[in-house]
Amino acid sequence: MKQTCLILLLVLNLQIIVCCGPFEYLNDGECCSMCPPGTIVFKHCTRDFVTTCKRCPDGEYIEHPNGLENCLKCKVCDQELGLQAKHVCTYTRNTICGPREGYYCTDSTCQMGRKHKTCPPGEGVKVKGTQFEDTVCEVCPQGTYSNNDSSTQTCEKWTVCKEINKKQVTLGTATTDTVCEEETSHTGKIIAAVIVPVPVLVLVLIIAGAVLFKCNTKKWKPSPSVDNRHGEAEMGQPASQTLLERSVETEDSNKDQTTASSG
Template structure:
């Protein structure tokens, strides 16, 4: 009997220990040594359960939430997306989920506190002499790289550009600026104009020096050696002793005749020089006309009806072209139109519309000097980029069960999904594949898309021990029942009394 009593006490003690170690179920919470049912997400505990009543739950007030079943007596406050921290609201707070914050446009997330960003910084601005190797996204900063060799960038280029190759250099290029070239056509036109002017001046001075040549010599091309001529109007100087010819009342001396022939030769030479200068003058004039006809308008001018008119400034269109006496008349672009550079356009361009059906939203509104800039809607990425903005966007790929998110989708890239392998799983929303739970007693094996399900070993042990205890107590009871009429001897009675 003492052995059975000892066994009963031991089993009862073990049962109490096991029951005290056995906690509440997964959907329960402990309070005052009791296990009460948890409240659903979006609800808080208003009154704990009792022996006769279940937990009383109430909905979370505005701007508060609880995202999972719990025994909390107060809902959590919603996060505020502070613009001073470079944040904006991606998804508003609800009773079952907190606010999700995203970086403001032109910022990237520098501190991520799942499930949203908690601090953002502005994208780095590339310096002159650097190009944008990789544009900044919502999760990464801009990557800048130095230009090398005969290239340059002002800090806004996506690649370094080669320096312009000049025929005549005004200023050499650097890593941050292009080379500056002289306008060769203008220089040639100026030089030829100066040469033409110089030629005309030489011809003028030559004619001035030869202004006293008798006209008869120029016209008397028929005069030649041996030809006998009579010049009535020439007062010849003293006659030679040797006469060569006599006509009328006057003699023509040989010396005088020789002098006439020499003068005729000089005049012919002068006439040849005169014809060369005339040919040069005509040629230079012709070349000057050709060059000036090829020479177009300046960089800040546009051509119209053989005229070069000043361009209108960005944000303005041509209302009336220039004339010989008036400049170009410009007017501002109407609403929803723009012109982004100096031009001679007679009509402004229409602003782009960011169509939500194409997955787009406005990043920057249209102005008179710049077009609308479109960005993908939240949860979309740009699939067609038409500088300076996106023209078509698509939704991010949703990873399937059995895949994990290798790389989150951004405004410029799609989500990258990868299959789970080996003893791992993912429901499609995990950033890494998780290992299957190692069970002491398996209820259901894990797959690539779900975890293993384990039996509750503690519950099973408690049940078994409870059954063993009940059986033991029943055996003790029946044993005592059978032995209730056993006579007790005087010696045993005396031993018990002792």
């Protein structure tokens, strides 16, 4: 008899436990309908009324159907820990944190971020850092260089001076590039040698020209006869006409003298 009662009690208890459906919850012996994601119970159901729900306040959330009376607090991504919000919290989903730019997560849940390592001068980035992996550096191989701290820059190749029509002055190192300079041809050197004293030559030519001009000015000063002709011309008598008249007068005078001697 005792065994039968125990079995009945177990059956009755089992019936009480499993009587609610997958989207119901048990409250005071009643199977109440759960509230949907983003909401919680405002009033539990009774025999006469169904469950009353309300939405979660700002900064809180509920991701699944529930019979809870309080929402959950949204997660805060602490920037001082190298984190930032990858997905902002909503009523139905919690905040998802990720590493800040230049940081990586130290664990799979990203509870803290750490800054990517920088490669010093003479080293370059072999593998760039990701959200969950740190930067991997390498010493710059022969023929390459890096001259700054960087978590993203790889080693760069030395400049080949011949490829840019220049000559090499200093070969590059792990931290410096090759130094090049412009090629200067023999023709260029000759031209440069000629061009340098040009200002002096120009000055000499200017002085010589001035002296010659002064000498020529003195040499070509007008003669008195020219001045007389010029003066006569100024008085209204052309120089050519005056000479002609003088010639005629001379001939007439000679004729008169000849006639007088004949008589």
